[in-house]
Amino acid sequence: MASKLFDPQTRDRAWLLYAWCRACDDIADGQDHGHGMTRLSDGPERIARIRALTADALAGKATGEPAFDALGLVAAECGIPHWLPFDVIDGFALDGEGWSPRTADDLLRYCYHVAGAVGVMMAIVMGVPAGDEATLDRACDLGLAFQLANIARDLSEDDAVGRCYLPAEWLAELDVPPGEHMRPAHRAGLVSLARLLTDQAARYEASARIGAYALPFRARWAVLAAADIYGGIGRAVAQAGAHAWDHRVSTSKWSKLAAVFRAWRLARQAAPDPLPPRPDTLWTRPRR
Template sequence: MSLDRPALVQFARTSIARGSKSFAMASKLFDAETRERAWLLYAWCRACDDIADGQDHGHGMTRLSDGPARIARIRHLTGEALAGRETGEPAFDALGLVAAECGIPARLPFDVIDGFALDGEGWSPRTADDLHRYCYHVAGAVGVMMAIVMGVAPDDDAVLDRACDLGLAFQLANIARDLSEDDAVGRCYLPAEWLAEMDIPPGEHMRPAHRAGLVTLARLLTDGAARYEASARIGAFALPFRSRWAVLAAAHIYGGIGRAVAKAGAAAWDHRVSTSKWAKLGAAMRAWGESLQPAPLSPSLRPDTLWTRPRL
């Protein structure tokens, strides 16, 4: 596929429709230009995730033996795209297009790739700081790029910190929801220090005997997600109305995942927590009302207790 913008936008639109119904719905709330750019960025994120984990649009994650080679391919194609060269891979050409249009700093896509590399190495966090740094790489940096797509200047640290917070909130909630699925492919994102505090041996957190401790640790994840979501909501008021609406809707939808996991307690991993179409519509309506309210605080008044992303 050539660097034909309409064709790349259509490819990206198909990708988000297949890969994430939640993000696809939230993206409809953007103005047309921002929506297309969000799709283009999503297509790259989705392709990288699929290549790194051997998936198809987020489904069918497997154990892989060629992880380093896959990450090397992602790095190469991303570098080519950011340099303005056609890659022959539409998802990477989509990144090149949106990065050029919005002035996305090259460091950010490579920060995301560093997160995929950690997974490929079989990495697990030792501390909460390790966990937050991982969440930055795989989701927070994406939040920063999305904010730039929405028109935030790359040097507006106060707003970009809040955008990163939304990515952290999403990832912490996802980790809590997917503990069982991740365990099935040998991954664990619960910090080793947390496991030790609950007397849970490494690799045994999904055993029935440790369910009570697991519920406690999952609550740490979902409580953390709620704190970062609250911070991100403040940053949303620095955005244009349509973008603010979309961000707040996404916060409701993904925040609902963490809240559902916390509410389910020990039964949270009996089946995968999901959000219904009607719940998504309700989230969009609530977000519309919230978007009309005055800004609650300045984005610069961010709590010092929250983890802070690396500066560009």
């Protein structure tokens, strides 16, 4: 929905980048367009294939895989640093290894790899210079917000395939044994942990909204719409409480349209002068 708000060239490039992200995710998790995630026994081999195809695409070689060729095209056109796609692949590798976070910092580092780095690449596609670290930090924040909301929403689905993104130290504080967080006896604690995730998502979303003012109008409109739409998932999880995992939380067509209209009004407003600094309390992506 939000991508339709971009100017045509930016929209096409965003779709090319998304095609690569989607293909990598499908290969890594054995999915079909984001559906049907399963337990896999050949995770490392799948990641090796993703790395090889990505390296060839970034080197300008035809891979025979349209989604990877798409990455090579958009990276060359927009000047995306080649280490960024490999940062994303490092996140898929963590999943392939059966990784789980021990601390909150571990969780945020994972969110950077699978979503924050994508936000950085998207900002470059929108015209942000690769050296504009302040704006790219805000773009990363939007990716972090999206992934934290994703994790809160998908706790049950992830548990079904043996994954848990709740930090071990959080679970230990509530005396929840590893792998048992979805049991009914722990539902009250799970609600409090999901609220931690959605509260963090809201803080990173707020930071990202400030960064949107560095973008051209249509890109700013699209980013603010995406923040509102995806932020709605986190807010819905928090509001549902113990029932958040009875069914997969989603947003309706009408709520998306309302978010697009709210974003249009915000995008037309003048940027705050001066822009507030990014809070020091927020986790910051790694520098290269």
